Amino acid sequence: MNGMLVLPVAIPLITATLALLFRKSSVLQRWFGILGMAALLGSVMILFRDVYTDGIQVLQLGTWAAPFGITLVADMLTMLMLGISAIMGVVIGIYSLYDIDKERERFGYYPLLHILIMGVNGSFLTGDIFNLYVWFEVMLIASFILLALGNSKNQLQGALKYVFINLFSSLIFLFGVAMLYGMTGTLNMADLAVRLPMVENTGLVTTTAMLFMVSFGIKAAVFPLFFWLPASYHTPPVAISAIFGGLLTKVGVYALIRVFTLLFTQDSTHNEYLHTILLWVGGFTMVIGVLGAASHMEFRKILSFHIVSQIGYMIMGLAFNTAMGIMGAIFYVLHNILAKSNLFLISGIAQRLLGTFELKKMGGLYKHYPFLAVLFLISAFALAGFPPLSGFWAKLSLVKAGLSIEQYVITGVAILVGLLTLFSMTKIWLSAFWGTVPEETPEHFGKIPLFGAGKLYILMIPVMIIAGLIIAVGLYAQPLLELCMTAAEQLLDPSVYIEAVLGPQ
Amino acid sequence: MDTILPIIAGAIFATGIYLLLRRSLILTIIGIILISNSVNLALFSLGRLSTENPPLIKAGSLEPLAPFANPLPQALILTAIVIGFGLLAFALALAYRSYRELGTVDQDELLEDAEDTSAAIVPRNDFKKGGDA
Numbered sequence: 302m303n304g305m306l307v308l309p310v311a312i313p314l315i316t317a318t319l320a321l322l323f324r325k326s327s328v329l330q331r332w333f334g335i336l337g338m339a340a341l342l343g344s345v346m347i348l349f350r351d352v353y354t355d356g357i358q359v360l361q362l363g364t365w366a367a368p369f370g371i372t373l374v375a376d377m378l379t380m381l382m383l384g385i386s387a388i389m390g391v392v393i394g395i396y397s398l399y400d401i402d403k404e405r406e407r408f409g410y411y412p413l414l415h416i417l418i419m420g421v422n423g424s425f426l427t428g429d430i431f432n433l434y435v436w437f438e439v440m441l442i443a444s445f446i447l448l449a450l451g452n453s454k455n456q457l458q459g460a461l462k463y464v465f466i467n468l469f470s471s472l473i474f475l476f477g478v479a480m481l482y483g484m485t486g487t488l489n490m491a492d493l494a495v496r497l498p499m500v501e502n503t504g505l506v507t508t509t510a511m512l513f514m515v516s517f518g519i520k521a522a523v524f525p526l527f528f529w530l531p532a533s534y535h536t537p538p539v540a541i542s543a544i545f546g547g548l549l550t551k552v553g554v555y556a557l558i559r560v561f562t563l564l565f566t567q568d569s570t571h572n573e574y575l576h577t578i579l580l581w582v583g584g585f586t587m588v589i590g591v592l593g594a595a596s597h598m599e600f601r602k603i604l605s606f607h608i609v610s611q612i613g614y615m616i617m618g619l620a621f622n623t624a625m626g627i628m629g630a631i632f633y634v635l636h637n638i639l640a641k642s643n644l645f646l647i648s649g650i651a652q653r654l655l656g657t658f659e660l661k662k663m664g665g666l667y668k669h670y671p672f673l674a675v676l677f678l679i680s681a682f683a684l685a686g687f688p689p690l691s692g693f694w695a696k697l698s699l700v701k702a703g704l705s706i707e708q709y710v711i712t713g714v715a716i717l718v719g720l721l722t723l724f725s726m727t728k729i730w731l732s733a734f735w736g737t738v739p740e741e742t743p744e745h746f747g748k749i750p751l752f753g754a755g756k757l758y759i760l761m762i763p764v765m766i767i768a769g770l771i772i773a774v775g776l777y778a779q780p781l782l783e784l785c786m787t788a789a790e791q792l793l794d795p796s797v798y799i800e801a802v803l804g805p806q
Numbered sequence: 807m808d809t810i811l812p813i814i815a816g817a818i819f820a821t822g823i824y825l826l827l828r829r830s831l832i833l834t835i836i837g838i839i840l841i842s843n844s845v846n847l848a849l850f851s852l853g854r855l856s857t858e859n860p861p862l863i864k865a866g867s868l869e870p871l872a873p874f875a876n877p878l879p880q881a882l883i884l885t886a887i888v889i890g891f892g893l894l895a896f897a898l899a900l901a902y903r904s905y906r907e908l909g910t911v912d913q914d915e916l917l918e919d920a921e922d923t924s925a926a927i928v929p930r931n932d933f934k935k936g937g938d939a
Contacts, residue, residue, distance in 0.1 A: 431882060438889045445896055449903075457904045461831070461916060464897055468838050469826070471893075475886055476845045482882070483852030 303351060306360040306373040308344040309383050309422040312337060313390075317415035330411045331398055337415060338390040341422075345380070345387045352380045353784075357791070357801035359428070367803045368492040374428035374802055377788035378631060382425045382555055385638050386548060388770070390418050392763035393544045396646055399759040400540040405450050413450070417443035417544070424552050428802055430478050431488045433556065437474065437520075441467055444549060447541050448533065459533030466529040470519035477512035480505070481564075490563055491802035494795050498567050510565040510575055514557070521553030523616055524585035527609045531593060534608070535601035535658070539649030542601060546608050547642030551634050554615045558630065561619060562792040579620035584711050587613030591721040600648045600658040600733065603725055604641065607684065610718060611637045614699060617711060621702050628789040629698035632782060636683065636691040636774065643680040643767040647673065650751075650760050651733055656743045660729060664736030669747040673761075674734045676768050681726035683771045686719045690775040694782060811851040818844035831901045831911040838897065842890045846883045853879025 316337025323329040352358055352375050360373040375383075393414070401410050420440025427433050445467075449460040482488055484505060485496040500506055515526070522530040534546055565575065590610025594603045611633070618630025648658065650673060655663050667674040683690035696719060703712030738747070749755045774781055791797055818840050825837030853876055861874040905911055 431885075435885065435889065438893065442893060442896060445893075445900075449900055452903060452907065454907060457900070457907055458916065460900060461904060461913075464900060465826075465834060465838065468893055468897065469841070472838075472841050472845050476848060478882075479845065479849040479852045482849070482879070483854075486854075 303348075303358040303360055303375075305344065305348050305351065306358055306375055306426060307362075308348070309341060309387070309426060310419055312341045312344060313415040313419035313422065316340075317412040317419065320411040320415065321409065324407075324409065324412075327403065327406050330406065334394045334397070334411045334414070335391075338387065338394040338418075341418070342387040342391055345383045348375060349380045349384060352377060357798060359801050368487050368489045371432050372428035372489060372491070372802055373426045374491075374798070375426060376791045376798060376801075377784060378555070378558065378792060379425045381631060381635060381784060381788060382551075383422055385635050386418060386421050386425070389544060389548050389638060389642060390414075392642070392646075392766055393540055396543070396649075396760060396763045397540045399756060400538055400649060402538075405538070408450060410447070410450065413443050413447050414544075417447065421548060421552055425555060428490050429488055430481060430490055430493065433490075434471070434474055434478055437471060437552075437556075440549070440552065441471065444545065448537050448545070451537070453536075455536045459536035462529045463533040466519060470516045473512055473519075474516035477509050477516060480509040480512065484509070489802070490559075491799045494563050494566075494799055495803070497564055503567065506565065506567065507572075507575065510560075513560050513565075514575070514578070517553045517556045517560070518582070519553075520550070521557060521612050521616075522550050522609050523582050523612055524589050524609075527586065527590070527612075530609055531602055531605040534605040535599065539601075539645060539652070543642040543645035543649075546604065546645050547638040550608055550612060551615075551638055554612060554619075554630075554634055557616070558619055558627070558792065562627065563795050563798060566795065576620050576622055579616055580708070580711060583613045583616035583620055584714050585613070586610065586616060587714060587718040591718050591725070594725040595721060595728075598660045600651065600660060600663075600729060601645065603660075603729060604644050604648060607644075607722065607725070608641060610722065611641065611684070613718070614696070614715060617715060618699050618702065621706060621708065623702055623706060624786065624789045624793055625698060625702035625705060627792055628782070628785045629695065629702050631785040631788050632698055633695040635781070635785070636695045636771075639767050639771050639774070640680050640683040640692060643764055643771070644677070644684065646760070646764050646767070647677050647680065650757065650764070653757070653760070654743075654746055654749070655733075655739070656746075660732040662739050662741070663733040665738030665742075665747070667734040668738065670751060672751060676764050677730070677734065679768045679771055681730065683775065685723040685726055688775075691771045691778070693775065694778040698782070808851070808855060811847060811855070815844045815847040815851065818847070829913050831904070831913055831916065834913070835894070835897055835901060839894060842886075842894070846886055846890075849883055849886065850879055853882070 316333050320330045320333045358375045361367060362371045362373065417440060420436050420443060423436035424433055424440060427436055445464050448463055449456055481493060484500050485493055487493055487496060497506060519526045534542055565572065587610050590606050590613060594606035594610060597603050597606060615630045615633050618626045618633060651663065651666060652658050657663060679690065683692040686692040686696040699715060700712055749757065751761055752758045822837045822840035822844060825833045825840065828834060856875055858873045858875045859871045861870050861877045863870050904916060908916055910916055
């Protein structure tokens with residue numbers, strides 16, 4: 302029992318409540334925002350130490366013993382995800398200080414951001430499948446409002462697509478939960494892991510697994526269920542785009558990793574079938590996503606298609622179903638959240654300077670803002686997988702994992718997609734950074750400094766923090782790789798998880 | 807009950823899918839409502855319906871009178887209904903807002919891609935003044 306486990310959920314809730322109470326004062330809201338996120342990061346670090354030294358931490362809420370009450374569980378995967386979610390919270394909190402306008406602030410941007418983080422953290426922590434559904438809904442409703450907040454025409458169009466597909470996916474998820482409950486009579490994930498192998502009707506188990514795959518697949522935006530993502534993620538303000546693009550889709554990936562390593566692990570032909578489907582899905586997601594990115598000329602749309610493409614790598618790692626593959630997938634998730642959000646944040650700064658997201662109307666950033674160009678290069682090269690940045694290690698582990706189990710075709714596809722990623726990053730670089738300064742630029746272009754009057758540095762600080770993390774992870778990857786390996790080993794041996802939750806069997 | 811309820815749930819689900827595929831936004835929302843209810847019914851019938859004693863503990867005794875009905879599915883459905891209600895309220899408000907803003911509920915017209923997405927961002931012309939951030 303570790304009472305600390307409740308903090309990653311409680312702190313955002315308290316912060317959101319305070320921010321709501323002082324809704325009229327934007328200064329207080331901003332301070333609560335930053336302090337709340339910092340407190341969250343602190344609590345996650347303390348919790349991380351516990352998990353690192355003592356193994357999986359468990360909290361039975363209301364002291365109801367395991368299969369009956371709601372259990373919070375923190376294993377290494379949970380902690381890594383919580384850590385990255387807290388880091389994202391801090392940087393987005395800072396970025397929002399400048400990026401979010403007074404109107405949105407007045408209509409509750411900050412409380413919603415914290416509720417969103419609470420939903421994300423709850424999804425990572427919970428050990429109960431129905432509770433996971435509830436946290437998903439908390440996250441969804443906050444994301445719905447954040448996406449639609451502002452009511453501009455584009456945002457409403459984006460929000461409509463996002464809302465309906467996600468409502469549908471939640472209902473499929475709920476139906477999957479109902480099936481699990483009908484077959485086993487329990488909802489605790491550890492207890493389910495014990496009882497599912499005893500279910501005689503393996504066909505029904507596979508059907509349920511497919512329901513989960515479709516539902517989480519929609520949330521993670523995998524092929525062929527991704528169309529809503531590039532249609533909506535480029536519409537809200539950049540701070541919101543960045544946290545959606547970085548964090549939200551990865552919650553879907555987390556849920557996929559969790560259910561396909563803990564629940565649906567029975568040795569049967571059905572199961573091999575599931576992993577083959579995942580492998581194909583991963584491959585197609587990579588290719589289609591990157592082709593979509595190659596065909597667009599809008600900064601944030603290119604980035605949105607890249608989210609889809611990168612999800613494919615994570616799904617591929619999961620489908621390999623080896624320690625190396627899952628480690629690669631987890632590392633990829635962490636690296637991708639950093640690189641992707643940073644690119645979104647940079648696109649926001651570029652838009653503030655040039656007044657547009659259309660690549661054809663952009664240019665001259667390298668000439669006037671070389672430092673911004675360097676930061677973009679770091680993130681873009683990390684995304685494409687250049688050594689010595691974080692993306693290199695992520696791709697290297699996945700390629701190694703693929704070669705070691707002789708999946709040559711998909712590994713080849715993964716490498717090829719890396720090249721295409723570089724191609725579309727070059728496209729942004731060529732037109733927005735190297736291109737000639739377009740004729741119609743806002744008056745301040747080239748005159749306003751990144752640091753100094755105009756307060757653009759508020760936007761630059763988060764970008765520099767993340768770029769620093771990308772370089773640090775790239776140059777000194779071993780500790781993080783080891784942590785991901787620990788997480789993968791814990792995932793592949795569910796008995797540790799089960800024992801931690803249900804006690805010795 | 808054990809055979810009728812799943813059939814009803816299935817029929818409602820199918821109707822919901824049909825409505826979901828229609829072009830009008832309002833019909834889509836009604837489709838989601840129907841699917842949501844059919845999933846609740848499925849949850850109910852998968853929780854093993856039985857006509858037994860209510861799961862209440864009489865004063866003085868320590869456990870309910872066996873055999874008692876399973877109360878958990880009802881708790882689950884109640885939660886699901888409340889969540890579904892909140893989400894649908896939001897979806898309706900969004901649909902209304904879109905109708906006011908875009909003047910139609912036909913999805914083909916509603917979802918035509920907008921040209922310039924930069925418009926979504928409120929321009930800040932406070933660079934010269936030093937900003938108020």
